[in-house]
Amino acid sequence: MEQIQVGGGSSRNGAARLDTLPEDCISMVVSHTSPRDACVVASVSKTVKSAAESDLVWDKFLPPELSSLVPPRSLDFSSKKEIYMSLANDSVLIDDGKKSFWLEKGSGKKCYMLSAMDLKITWSDCPAYWKWKKDPESKFEKVAKLRHVCWFEIRGKISCGMLSKGTHYSVYAVLKIGGSGSRGLDDTPMEALVGFAGEEAASKTFVLLEPKGTYPRGGYSSGSFREVSTGVEEPKERGDGWSEVKLGNFYNGDGGCDDDGNEIEFSIMGTEQEDWKSGLIFQGIEIRPMNEGD
Numbered sequence: 001m002e003q004i005q006v007g008g009g010s011s012r013n014g015a016a017r018l019d020t021l022p023e024d025c026i027s028m029v030v031s032h033t034s035p036r037d038a039c040v041v042a043s044v045s046k047t048v049k050s051a052a053e054s055d056l057v058w059d060k061f062l063p064p065e066l067s068s069l070v071p072p073r074s075l076d077f078s079s080k081k082e083i084y085m086s087l088a089n090d091s092v093l094i095d096d097g098k099k100s101f102w103l104e105k106g107s108g109k110k111c112y113m114l115s116a117m118d119l120k121i122t123w124s125d126c127p128a129y130w131k132w133k134k135d136p137e138s139k140f141e142k143v144a145k146l147r148h149v150c151w152f153e154i155r156g157k158i159s160c161g162m163l164s165k166g167t168h169y170s171v172y173a174v175l176k177i178g179g180s181g182s183r184g185l186d187d188t189p190m191e192a193l194v195g196f197a198g199e200e201a202a203s204k205t206f207v208l209l210e211p212k213g214t215y216p217r218g219g220y221s222s223g224s225f226r227e228v229s230t231g232v233e234e235p236k237e238r239g240d241g242w243s244e245v246k247l248g249n250f251y252n253g254d255g256g257c258d259d260d261g262n263e264i265e266f267s268i269m270g271t272e273q274e275d276w277k278s279g280l281i282f283q284g285i286e287i288r289p290m291n292e293g294d
Contacts, residue, residue, distance in 0.1 A: 019045050026051035031060040035084065036106040055080040061108040062087075070094055070101060084108070091139060100139050104289050109164040111288040113174065114156050116144040119285065122153040137241035138283050145178055146280040152190060152270035156285050157197065157263045166254040168290040171203075171266050172244040174283040175235065177210055182279030185210035189232045190270035194248030197263040203248025207233040207268065209280055242283060249290060 018026055018041070030038050030052045038061075042052040051057070058080035066083075067075065074092045077083045084103065091102035091113070098118040102111050116124075121144055123129040131145045146152075154173075163169065171194050177185070186208055195201035211234050235243035247266055266285060270277065 019048055023047060023051045023054075024056070027054045027056040031057045034106065035061045035088075035108050053079070053081050057081075058084050063103075063108075063110060093139070097141055107289065109167055109289040110162070111286070112158065112162065113139070113284045113286040114158065115140040115142075115284040116282045117142060119154055119156040121282075122151060123149055135281065135283070140283065144282045146278055146282065148183075148276055148278045150274050150276050152277055153267070154282070155265070155267040157265045158287060160196075160252055160262045160264060163252045163264075163287070164289070165252055167252050168249060169252060169264075169287055170249050170290045171247045171264075172286045172288075173207070173209070173247055173268060174238070174242050174244050174286050175209060176242050176281050176283075177279050178281045179279065182210055184275045184277035185280060186212050188270060188275055188277070190268050192233070192247040192266070192268050194250050194264070194266045196250070197265050201248075202250045205233055205246075205248055206231075207245045207247065209235065209245065209268075211235055244286065247285075 018029060021029070026048055030041060030048075033041070035058075038052045038057055042049040061084055062080060063069065070087070070092050071094070074086065075083055077086060087101075087103045088105035088108075091100040091111075093099070094101050095118070098115050100113045100115075103109065104111055117132075117140065121130060124132075124144055127147075129147055129149045131147055132142045133145050134141070135143045173192075189206040189208055192203075192205050192207045193201040194203040212232075233246050235245040237243050247268065250264055252264075264287075
């Protein structure tokens with residue numbers, strides 16, 4: 001919390017003055033800050049702590065459409081703060097298990113992961129090219145395992161109205177490699193696009209779906225190794241058994257986009273080279289608020 005001031009003065013003096021107000025007034029003041037601020041200011045005194053942890057405060061930090069968004073069991077807690085912390089500490093499945101939803105802990109911004117089942121994957125209905133399988137490390141029922149394709153294309157979209165307004169978001173592909181038999185993923189950059197539907201992409205970059213030079217090409221090579229230029233995004237380990245590669249950023253404005261039914265679209269395309277690709281296990285696309293440095 002940077003400052004909480006009531007009637008001017010320093011943050012310390014402001015906190016002291018805040019402590020002299022009626023509890024419902026304190027709650028009203030704190031509800032106009034952020035979840036992070038509410039947790040910090042609760043240390044001022046018992047009175048402020050009680051006010052800062054009240055349902056009046058934490059109801060403001062929860063999305064107004066929450067009851068229609070998540071399963072009722074996700075809201076079965078004794079206080080609004082407990083509901084918030086539950087959604088900030090772990091995701092819940094929504095949309096018949098095709099998406100997961102959670103809140104960014106410090107800000108309350110909405111975050112999602114779209115499962116592979118919720119995306120358009122070219123040739124995914126052909127067992128010779130893609131296989132749908134269970135994975136104990138996935139939050140979804142099934143993941144998509146790439147067998148062999150030369151035309152690689154994954155597309156997805158999400159309504160702007162599902163996201164937090166006035167927020168800069170980043171989009172990530174969440175994936176891993178199924179053993180050492182991968183092919184064409186660490187030496188052939190693919191094009192990644194992120195932007196509003198019907199408009200020129202707000203973000204365009206090139207990505208590898210496996211860190212460069214992970215495995216020696218040997219006799220299983222798709223051809224001569226291509227020197228990958230600097231600036232190409234590579235996967236990074238997440239600590240949950242998966243890796244992620246950044247596809248791009250976008251800004252969800254303060255108003256109007258959801259009224260128009262606008263959507264954010266994103267894609268990964270590897271279609272210009274006729275190299276065969278295999279070995280990828282794809283969990284989904286994650287959309288979360290940008291961090292500093294993104």
